[in-house]
Amino acid sequence: MPNEQLNQRSQQTESQKGKLSLAITVGAxxxxxxxxxxxxxxxxxxxxxxxxxxxxxxQYVSDVKADPSGAKNDLVDRIQKTASITKEALNKIQEILDTQGKDIAEKAQEVKEESQDIVSTAKDAGEELKDVGDKVKEAKDELTESAEDEAAATTSPSTTSKDDDDDINDPTVAKGPVN
Known part of the structure; x- marks a missing residue:
């Protein structure tokens, strides 16, 4: 039963293809x-x-009727000349492909090697930039810690007397040595 259905579908497809090609031909x-x-x-x-x-x-038919062997020989000669010219052209094309193909392969190899060098250099530069970034972060952290230490030192509670508190508000009095 499935075989019959497959055959029917195949025949329908072929029929549709035939109708399509006929429609295209008529349209053209x-x-x-x-x-x-x-x-x-x-x-x-x-x-x-x-x-x-x-x-x-x-004209060709009348020439062939007049001299069948001459027309045959002329046709054979033309075919041989055409074959010879075609063979020369193919040899020249092959020669060009051989020489140019080698040049292209060499240039492609050079480009590949240069590309690998560029990628390697870019990777090295990326690693160096990462190191620089780490150093910048370290410097930032150091500055942040120093600023926090100074802020903590100036805001830490002290055991001073009332007179020392008055000195805080007096801009002319400095605590600690003046350089």
Whole structure:
């Protein structure tokens, strides 16, 4: 039973593909006809091209009928010349690829090595910057601790007499040595 369903689905898919390709072909033909119907230049070019092709084919057929072996030899010669020219072109392309390919591979290797150097240098710089950041943090902590120690020393309760308290408000009196 499942095999029959699979076959039916396959046939439906093939049928849909056939309909789609037919629709595309018909659409292309209709589009071409509309272009030819509306465009005088396109019609003229089509007529000229068709006439030229017809004349070329007619001339070739008459040449082959007149001298079949000569036409065959001429065709074989042209094919051999074309094959020779194509072979030369392919050899030249291969030669270019070989020389340029080596240059490209060398340049790619150089770029790879330079990229690795750049990455290594960037990592080193990052580590050095981290060390600098640690030193800056340490300096900040030291300044913060010093400021806290000074603040604690100036605000700590003292066992002073009433006269010393009056001196605190007097800006001309300094506690401790003056340098």
């Amino acid at each position: 033909l209709v589009g071409g006809i509309l272009v030819l119907a509306k465009n005088d230049n396109a019609r003229t070019r089509l007529k000229e091209t068709s006439a030229s092709t017809k004349n070329s084919v007619s």
